[in-house]
Amino acid sequence: MALDFEFRKQVMDYHIGSDLIKYCYQCSRCADNCPITAVTTDFYTTTGYNPRSNILNALLGYKDAIFNADPLTIWGCTVCDTCDEVCPQNIELTEIFTFLKNQSIAAGNGPDFVYAQAEAIFESAKAIPSQPAIERRREQLGLPPVAAPDVSEFQTLLKNIGTQRKLK
Amino acid sequence: MRGMIKKMTEFKMFEGCTIGNRIPFIEAASRRVFDKVGIETSQTNFSCCPDPTGMKSFDNDAWLVIGARNLCLAEAEGKNIISLCNGCTNTLRGVQYQLKHDSWKMDKVNKELAKIGKEYKGTIDIKHFVDVLSDNLDKVKGAITKPLDGLKVAVHPGCHYMRPAEWMESDDPMRPTTLKKLVEASGASVVDYGEEILCCGSAVTNAYEEHGFANLKIKMDAIKKSGADVIAVNCPACYQQFDTRQKDLGKKYETEYDTPVMYITELYALAMGFTPDDIGLKFHRVRLKSTLEKLGL
Numbered sequence: 001m002a003l004d005f006e007f008r009k010q011v012m013d014y015h016i017g018s019d020l021i022k023y024c025y026q027c028s029r030c031a032d033n034c035p036i037t038a039v040t041t042d043f044y045t046t047t048g049y050n051p052r053s054n055i056l057n058a059l060l061g062y063k064d065a066i067f068n069a070d071p072l073t074i075w076g077c078t079v080c081d082t083c084d085e086v087c088p089q090n091i092e093l094t095e096i097f098t099f100l101k102n103q104s105i106a107a108g109n110g111p112d113f114v115y116a117q118a119e120a121i122f123e124s125a126k127a128i129p130s131q132p133a134i135e136r137r138r139e140q141l142g143l144p145p146v147a148a149p150d151v152s153e154f155q156t157l158l159k160n161i162g163t164q165r166k167l168k
Numbered sequence: 169m170r171g172m173i174k175k176m177t178e179f180k181m182f183e184g185c186t187i188g189n190r191i192p193f194i195e196a197a198s199r200r201v202f203d204k205v206g207i208e209t210s211q212t213n214f215s216c217c218p219d220p221t222g223m224k225s226f227d228n229d230a231w232l233v234i235g236a237r238n239l240c241l242a243e244a245e246g247k248n249i250i251s252l253c254n255g256c257t258n259t260l261r262g263v264q265y266q267l268k269h270d271s272w273k274m275d276k277v278n279k280e281l282a283k284i285g286k287e288y289k290g291t292i293d294i295k296h297f298v299d300v301l302s303d304n305l306d307k308v309k310g311a312i313t314k315p316l317d318g319l320k321v322a323v324h325p326g327c328h329y330m331r332p333a334e335w336m337e338s339d340d341p342m343r344p345t346t347l348k349k350l351v352e353a354s355g356a357s358v359v360d361y362g363e364e365i366l367c368c369g370s371a372v373t374n375a376y377e378e379h380g381f382a383n384l385k386i387k388m389d390a391i392k393k394s395g396a397d398v399i400a401v402n403c404p405a406c407y408q409q410f411d412t413r414q415k416d417l418g419k420k421y422e423t424e425y426d427t428p429v430m431y432i433t434e435l436y437a438l439a440m441g442f443t444p445d446d447i448g449l450k451f452h453r454v455r456l457k458s459t460l461e462k463l464g465l
Contacts, residue, residue, distance in 0.1 A: 075376070085332065101226075102225070134192060141195075
């Protein structure tokens, strides 16, 4: 398995407290407390979603073990931030996993729903666009209309940083 | 004494995409409760926060600039934000935190915002509505005219209300208590079920339904065993996960799951004398008939 030093550097740079990740001693508290590890792995946690091995592989630069594996390796994370709280070394695991997901998306390998949501947000500046039926319901409930966002300004912002190019 | 009556400052309302454009009855209950408690709000044309599980996973830079742009809109009016949603609060507080602690990100974001004539300064704060209600608990108690005596409630504060603790700064991230206190203030009683901090699984269910359902089963089995009449929540993603997916969960595992799900502000609205019709309770998927009967409504 090849080491990718550039990837390793990116992982290190991503962490706000950048040297913390180096002090992971693989205690497995993250995996022991992960709700998705609990429902996807066997007793020895050799299969399924495992935050501990993701941190190890990211730290060592084993890019292939992360990106050329079952997408569950990255996308099994449900973003509950429990691992961040239980880590004895205060490693911001979820931030590292965000970086891995961003890389997976840029390579076109993310789950369909993530692309679909990003598309909806790009098109309407809302994850869930306004619909006539709901607008009527708001009125019936005595609610003011939702203030419409400036979609054009919003799209300019996203085009400038290259987000649009990552859409499918 | 006049000097002791502190006028509450007005917040910018951040109802979020899900509540505003899909389940507005939750906004209706929340606004009615805010009126009773004296929490003043006004609107601004915010965009999607954006979602801390979806859009952040898609592109963290986009998450930062969109979030910062929303913060600029509130900054322009010099008002703090009150959010009705865990995800929106988590994003806006997270963006604020990352930009405060990472000058490289701050420079990058402001370079982009300058192109649309904006600058993020970091001058306003973002509050989850649960914390605002908690800060005004005396006023909440004062507005309750029909206490929910006898109602047994299982609380689910939801991950993003309290984690990561560094940027949420709200409750104990692993042993949360605020939502329990709010429920107790309504006259209802809290039942412990042992899985209070377990994630609802909303994010993973979108990509891997079977794993999301396996997780949801653990949560729902514990709630069912506790004998709770209702699940109290303060997040629209958690609300939808419980309200819309219990039926499918029951089909998959051949077990009946039918515990009603209510926003804490819906419970409060009933306790403050509003009728189920005032706040659109008929729009819930899991029927509230048994709960309302128990409350004599």
